[in-house]
Amino acid sequence: MYGSSPIPQALARGSGQRLLVAAGAPDAAGLLTSTLELAGYRTGAAGSGAEVAGRLAEHRFALAVVDAELPGLGDLARGGRLRPAYRPPVLLLVACESLARLVPELGTGERDYVTKPVRIAEVLARVEVLLRDVGGADLPGGTLDHADLVLDDGTCRARRGARTLDLTPAEYRLLRHLLVNSRTVLSKEQISNCVWGEFRDGNAIEQLVSRLRRKVDRSGPALIHTRRGFGYWLGESSGSG
Numbered sequence: 001m002y003g004s005s006p007i008p009q010a011l012a013r014g015s016g017q018r019l020l021v022a023a024g025a026p027d028a029a030g031l032l033t034s035t036l037e038l039a040g041y042r043t044g045a046a047g048s049g050a051e052v053a054g055r056l057a058e059h060r061f062a063l064a065v066v067d068a069e070l071p072g073l074g075d076l077a078r079g080g081r082l083r084p085a086y087r088p089p090v091l092l093l094v095a096c097e098s099l100a101r102l103v104p105e106l107g108t109g110e111r112d113y114v115t116k117p118v119r120i121a122e123v124l125a126r127v128e129v130l131l132r133d134v135g136g137a138d139l140p141g142g143t144l145d146h147a148d149l150v151l152d153d154g155t156c157r158a159r160r161g162a163r164t165l166d167l168t169p170a171e172y173r174l175l176r177h178l179l180v181n182s183r184t185v186l187s188k189e190q191i192s193n194c195v196w197g198e199f200r201d202g203n204a205i206e207q208l209v210s211r212l213r214r215k216v217d218r219s220g221p222a223l224i225h226t227r228r229g230f231g232y233w234l235g236e237s238s239g240s241g
Contacts, residue, residue, distance in 0.1 A: 068113075
């Protein structure tokens with residue numbers, strides 16, 4: 001249902017905007033999330049209409065990418081849980097036969113759609129157009145931080161405390177992915193898709209994580225941790241990682 005071709009460099013134009021990805025199938029949600037993050041966006045996820053309402057109430061997303069077949073999506077408007085100020089532009093993923101009943105519940109503002117089977121290049125292009133059309137108003141900034149670790153998407157630089165980190169592009173993408181998903185264990189497959197846009201064997205990921213850990217945790221408490229058998233996560237250790 002979703003294409004998996006590498007992302008053309010010309011389409012990688014995100015600058016840290018936060019997007020909500022709402023797709024019921026975990027594989028589809030994972031592919032969309034990894035693709036958008038590789039293209040320079042920050043993402044949050046929702047798997048049902050109720051989760052969409054909750055996430056939009058918690059955060060001001062720049063745009064929502066929503067599968068029109070998401071469970072419970074039609075209940076959003078009737079529930080009255082969303083205030084107009086928190087309704088972002090929406091990119092709907094719809095089957096061709098469903099175009100006549102495009103879901104209007106997420107807002108009265110900018111909307112667009114792509115038909116399934118989804119082509120990743122088209123999703124990226126329509127996201128870019130929608131964000132451009134809304135003029136970038138009230139979008140989050142391009143800075144991510146956790147404890148004394150700061151990453152600036154505007155300059156593509158990171159620092160820990162007063163120390164600037166000398167990162168390769170792959171290390172930067174990995175650190176960004178860990179920061180966006182702080183305190184969440186990320187599998188090797190998730191990391192590989194985000195960093196390289198394809199799956200690479202575990203040894204390549206282990207070496208990349210090891211290089212980044214030496215730079216980030218060279219001084220100060222460790223922030224990058226291994227959950228053996230599951231993956232890696234970023235945050236303060238409670239002693240049970």
